[in-house]
Amino acid sequence: MPDTDMPRRGSPSATRLVLTLALCQFTALMDRSLLAALVTPIKASLGLTDAQIGLLQGTGFAVLYALAIVPAGSLADRITRQRLLLLGLSVWSLGVLGYVLAPGFEWLFAASLLVGLGQAVVLPCSLSLIAERVVTPHRARANSVLTSAGVAGRAVALIGGGWLLGALGGTAGLPMTPWRAVILTSLAVNLMAFLALVTGRATDPVLVASRTTPTPTPSPTLRDALCWIAANRSAYVILLVLLSATILTIQGVAAWTPTLLHRRFALDPATASLWAGCITVLAGVAGHAVGGFAVDAAIRAMGLRGAFINSAAALALACPGVLLFTQAADIGVSLAGLVLFAFAMGMATPTGLTLLQGVTTIPAKGTVSGLMLAATILCGLGFGPLLIGLASDRGSAAGDGLASAVVTIVLPVMVVGITAALAGTRLRSGQTKSR
Template sequence: MSDAAARPSALPTSASAPDALDQGGKTPPLPSLQRAWSVVAILSLAAIVSYIDRQVLNLLVEPIKADLGLSDVEISVLQGFSFALLYAVLAIPLAWVADRSNRKWVILGGLVCWSGATFMSGFASGFAILFVARMLIGIGEATLSPAGFSMITDYFRKARLPAALSVFTGSGFIGSGLALVIGGALYAALEAAGPVTTALGTFQPWQMTFFGIAMLSVPLFVLIVLFVREPARQPDALAPAAGEEPSPFEILGFLTAHARVYFPLFFGFSCFAAAQFGVGAWAPSFFIRSHGWTQLEVGQALGPVVMATGPLGVIAGGFLAERLLLRGVRDATLKLSMAAIVVALPFAAAFPLVEGGGLALALLAAVLAFGTVPFGAGVATFPLITPNRMRAQVIAVYLLVANLLGYSAGPILVAWLTDAVFADPAAINLSLAIAAPAVMAAGLVLIAAALGPYRLMLEAAENPEN
């Protein structure tokens, strides 16, 4: 391993981003736990709103298909690929900005972008406008995870990170559930009222739903401005020499030097994400097509299940990983993630095939509860082994892979099986029963391959003199 890869250099910060050492040359103290957890709560609320904006489309699939004449594959492109496309292109540059500047204002800029794009979705009259709007939502939301992860990391000591990050990550599932609950109730009310005619034209209930959802970002913007502060950046054992700026090639060199750790983890956790995103994207349509539910019924039944089981898996996994790490189980984040997926896999194969919507919903709850554990415990792996000034960018690389593979491949695989293999929209149950278990199994193989190299990297990080 080269010296540059072993000791990557640090990015200098602007005046708005505090240095790792204060003017006296001392490490700045961590904020109080009360303040740290208050910031986690506000950033988690931002994640909830972002997921509502992102996921409400899944509930509106059937009326959008009817009005715009789209196929399942076209819908899946809107659900995933269009969102992930510019996310993939801009996530790393935006994370680079977060590593150098005030992360609070990076997040606020993203909030304005994604909420404006959600409002824009209400003006869609065809595939193209929805595609562009979904790309803009991806750009805005690309700021939240890297900047949020990096900011939270500077509020807590490392042993407490899995719990804090799992709360932040798990809150997105509350947003996914609320997208169904709020979106279902709002769409049902608007559907009962009928199309709305204004000076700008006539808008269908699904278009008005986008307008209403976008307005949730207004109070959130005010809350972040008033109560979130940029923390001092903390040094760590992997921190490089001050005053040196790592180029993209040096960051790539760091990842390449540890390729046996990062690459299997990037793609393994992305496979777990693909399974969850594929199920999440098509579960509303599954219950509508296979069990005859309405959008309101989907929101009332599936929404609370997503809100309860998704965060349960993420947050419980994070806190359990924290306890195991404090007890000296150094690879706890990986082992715990693998064990949870092994449990989730048979439920993922069973829920689309059983008779009765209630039983299918109960089995799906198990898929969400166990299948989301890696989103808390597993993702906390990256800050534990990545230098401070590179964290946001390395997390952005992971999110790039996770979004391209997870958001794109997950929904598209289900839609392709439905359209091309079975050639029947009613066969969505068979598509779900095949797609999710297959990608879960692939993820298990990849994570298992990273276990040994990960332990060696932890030893090096904990004993830098060696």
């Protein structure tokens, strides 16, 4: 089993474990979201189109992420997960440095591939550790801490990136353009995360084996994972559709939120990023917290069927939010819609991950998670920002063109996700019973 080679100094608390994983997720989402805060200056500096921006924020990241997450999940079942996280952090930090040095679209795209490659290790390691180390009645709350950290990372990228962009915009004598300086500054957080993981191993290790006396067992294989998925294919097909719809909705809207505020209400890029970041961190984190507690309660009452019901309700609540955000003529009403959307989608995120853990009860948790996440990330993140960018380019460069593109792409996907969640409530009891 993984992590048996780690030093053992007693059994660390599940809380410390989850917080350590949350730190990695925070850093990953912060780095991934920086481009959303800097769309306008990057476009102006390098002469990019909306479709190219969509490629950078979605497809470029998702291609290697999806290809790498399956072997990353397999490695998470076999080797020390802390070392895997350290390796991944190093690789995606090099990708972030590539953003700073990029002379044009091709270099930016290559850097986004590298970021995706490195970040592929984070969720398989995290989900398998939480599934092993956190008891079922508290698992959704543990997942909500993990996903809330991702929301906080995205918010810090928007708030901090927007503020720093505005602060550096009037500074003379900078050795690089302000948007490049913003990205370079973010690497300080990566260094802090790296040092935290290294010192955590040396002093009070958090990523240790869940068994004080390891029992020799065969290493999980890809064949084991595929056989399990095939035997429970109805549940996994529904989860694939539900998770893909959730990710596409969140990432598609998040990638274009600051730009949409800039174009529709003539906010400067820094102010638009600040608004987007504040709403993301306040409403989004609140939604994740509420979702975690609600799903734990629903699972106790109805098994995983209750989690499917929660997921459908969260997606349904997000629909009027995205409509108000993209269509309201008044900025106050539009921002209120964004608050509702961020809160509702925050509720949906830990629900989907808890469902994935709930139906995966074999030792090859990391491999199964990797397979499922590869497919959902490729469908959701790979196509969400890109399709919105393409639809916007075909419409107009005005705010209404981008707003219409968001609604045209996202709203039908949300309906598909609601349908999948409702289908999940009708799975036979053996596939929806929490274990």
